[in-house]
Amino acid sequence: MSQRAGRYIKEVFGVQGDPDLWEDRRKRLALRKYGGLKSDIEAELNQDETDDCPSPSTKGFFAKTVWDQVKLGRITPFGSRTKDPSKAESSYDISHSINDSIDTGGNFNIQLHDINPLPIERHYQRTKFARVVSRTRRTIDETDDFRPYFTYWITATQFIIMVISICLYGIGNFDVTLYERVGLVLTESLTLDQVNVAEPGNIWFGPRPADLIHLGATFSPCMRVDESIMEEIAKDRKNEKANSGCCIRNDNSGCVQTTRDACSTLLSTFHSWTDGEGPEGRIYGPVCGQDPRFCVSPSSTAAHIWPDDISRWPICHKASRTDIGHPPHMTCELIGRPCCVGIHGKCEIRTEEYCRWVRGTFHLEANLCSQVSCLQDVCGMLPFIKSNKPDQIYRVMSSLFIHAGIIHFLITLCVHLYSMRDLEKMCGPTRMAVIYFGSGIVGNLASAMFVPFRAESGPSPSLFGLLACHIVEIMQAWSYLRRPGLALLKFSVITFLLIVIGFAPWIDNYGHIFGFISGFFLSLAFLPYTAFKLNLHRRVASVVSGVVVYILMLVVLLVVFYVIPFFDCELCRYLSCIPLTSDFCSVQNINLKKDKGIIL
Incomplete structure (x- = not known):
């Protein structure tokens, strides 16, 4: 059991396994996402894949799905699929060409000049046949790639949670400024008074701020004892005791x-x-x-x-x-x-x-404010171990499953399908989960530390960790790529656009930055390095340095968050949200106003 676990750990960190297989996976990822390979590298990859194709004598997958179809007349070597074999045979005489193309060793060796299609149809048929071969070869290639199970699971889970949250809490006010409600309400003086309620809108078309916090968004006052909030609560209780x-x-x-x-x-x-x-x-x-x-x-x-x-x-x-x-x-x-x-x-x-x-x-059930825990009401989820002492540190994980709204989820969905799925095909679900959650946890912890009084939701730090993985992949496959500079520019533009989105409410650029940094070092540790077959010590050093730097980041953030916290930074707010309007980055609280703006 211990030997099996050791082999599994070595394989996860990329210090054991088939290096040629990893190299082929990385090349296929480059073909899909990084603008293609150099001509000689791509030709070598195609030759390797052709050599790996089984011969007709072995009833292999390639022969069965393509050439057996040709013999049956369902497709022509250069033509399209047909339901009537006789029609295909009326235009082509292919039986002798196929038989002549199989040598004594059972290997398939058909040549394009062996078959003579009609001149008018030659170009169209050749394209159709090339498409069939390409599709079949791609199917064979994908048998060597991992299945993106984690991408589909995390996306489906986030979608289900978003639907449930909207069904339970509804959709808040779609607005970029504070939304005000005015009404006559029976107050404790037993009179109907006009009360104005001002609360921020949600530009992502989702639940209200308090509902997002209740669902598990990252919110510092729910994760640690916040001195400023506790001082206000203690002050109110002292006033209630002495003067009420x-x-x-x-x-x-x-x-x-x-x-x-x-x-x-x-x-x-x-x-x-x-x-x-x-x-x-x-x-x-x-x-x-x-x-x-x-x-x-x-x-x-x-x-x-x-x-x-x-x-x-x-x-x-x-x-x-x-x-x-x-x-x-x-x-x-x-x-x-x-x-x-x-x-x-x-x-x-x-x-x-x-x-x-x-x-x-x-x-x-209560008569005094000192008999209730309003922070517990705000935070929800699991009760605090000690009353009025928040301890929900698990929000750095739970917030990765929660989105601020439908628009926010659609952005995540696009990044998952465009960026994460193909990356997981190369590295596998285990490595993808470690990088996704690892970068998300560090990013959310940094967000809670730098912007403590704002609720942040969504897997944005994890998405930046994925972008860091792609950049690391481009750097490692730089010598393979046809246009590596263009590939690097493409992902740099995507990163820049997501940073711009981070200046809007509910999404934090501190989480983006730290998610990117942590994803970079985790990718160095967990993404298999193509050259480790030549220099194993270099690969081990890369793994150790990546893991050590990530652990140091996590420990430092935890120490600063709990032991020597700073609770408010005026300049730090502008990296998280730019006040495009006077109320665009308003404090995510409900302000109660009566008469001429008197705060109650």
């Missing part, structure tokens, strides 16, 4: 947890425990709809007494049923509960109607 109380309407129409400044002195009464006025000398509270004295589960008794700090109170799952003797903050109708809005973990006490209007997450 229960604001009860004088007409008994309802109550809401808020601060004294936000509670109307004319229409409501603000209840607050100060200077030890609360039960058991508590100074923080009260909380509308929740009191440790009237909660059955979990009860505040013995070793499980609820602390004075209301930000540490648990959610009361079951309260005492009777209202006799309960204080006003326990008998009033609660009209506001925690509502998570935006994508940065912001929590506000709002009505359910308001929360739905801004497309937030309404927590009917």
Whole structure:
């Protein structure tokens, strides 16, 4: 078993195997994608393929599919396919030519001059016959190439996920600027207020920003503890603990947890425990709809007494049923509960109607913002191991399967079918998967580090890794190619166009750059080198250097991302998105505006 594994690893890294077979695969890739081979190299390749064709005596594939068809009259040596053999024989007498063309050794040796087609049809028939031979030879060639299973699998998986995401979340606003919705919404003051909701559009014709994050897009606040966001959350909780109380309407129409400044002195009464006025000398509270004295589960008794700090109170799952003797903050109708809005973990006490209007997450089970984790609501996927401590590092992988929209997926599909499929035919699905995911992970990690507050989705870093592989292939096959400079220019133009696309929202050029670099070194390690049969030590050095550089890149990015992170770079934003309009690169958040642009 260990010997088999060792042979497999050596074959994957290209230090073991048939070098001539790899060289032929590389030449066929050059024929398909790099503008063809030099005339002498192409003639040598065609001669090798002709020598490999089986003779008619062996009933080989080539003889069976071409020359047996000729004998049956279904095709003519220079002509087209016909259903009536008699028609072909009326114009050609080919039986003696074929028999004379098979020597005593059983080898096929037909000559073009042995058969005399009609003069009028000669040019057309010769073209048709050459096409049959070329198609048959290409079929034989492909038996030596790998099947592009990984290309088809990853493309089909991405398509299915895109369809499911659109069915579940729908399509957001197709716009290059902020989209505003205006409506009258019932607020916690029990009045209908005009609320303007501004959120960025999606130029890729896909889901909204929050939905992409929920699906698994790369988003730094979901992958690590972001100090700036955590400071804001801690600040809000401290304010809720020190300054909030229960604001009860004088007409008994309802109550809401808020601060004294936000509670109307004319229409409501603000209840607050100060200077030890609360039960058991508590100074923080009260909380509308929740009191440790009237909660059955979990009860505040013995070793499980609820602390004075209301930000540490648990959610009361079951309260005492009777209202006799309960204080006003326990008998009033609660009209506001925690509502998570935006994508940065912001929590506000709002009505359910308001929360739905801004497309937030309404927590009917909670009474305080400190009892919910808005970041968990934003991120979705698997729950955090520790509450309010994001740890979804696997987003660097999951985002490779998610696209920002239909247009984004079509670009990926074109690159897969044009660039990735033929490359996989040469190197195989295992190597292709390693390069694809390896470059994608490094690119997404760099994107999360340099542009932490923007969600990025799609396999763009992996696509740049593929382009790097093609450039490495062109460099390695430079002496074979007919016009290597033109081939290099073609893929350089494709790379440039994709970088230009990276200046648009939802796609990041940092991921492109690091995906290209990592794909370059992975291709040096995993793409078989045609000259390793002449210099094995050089091939081993190439493998080791490529793997070591890739691992160093990954480790450095992880250390910077977690240990010594920097959270915001003003200049770094312009490499990720160029603000063509004032709102083109707006922060991917939901901004709530009321009256004359007041931010709530």
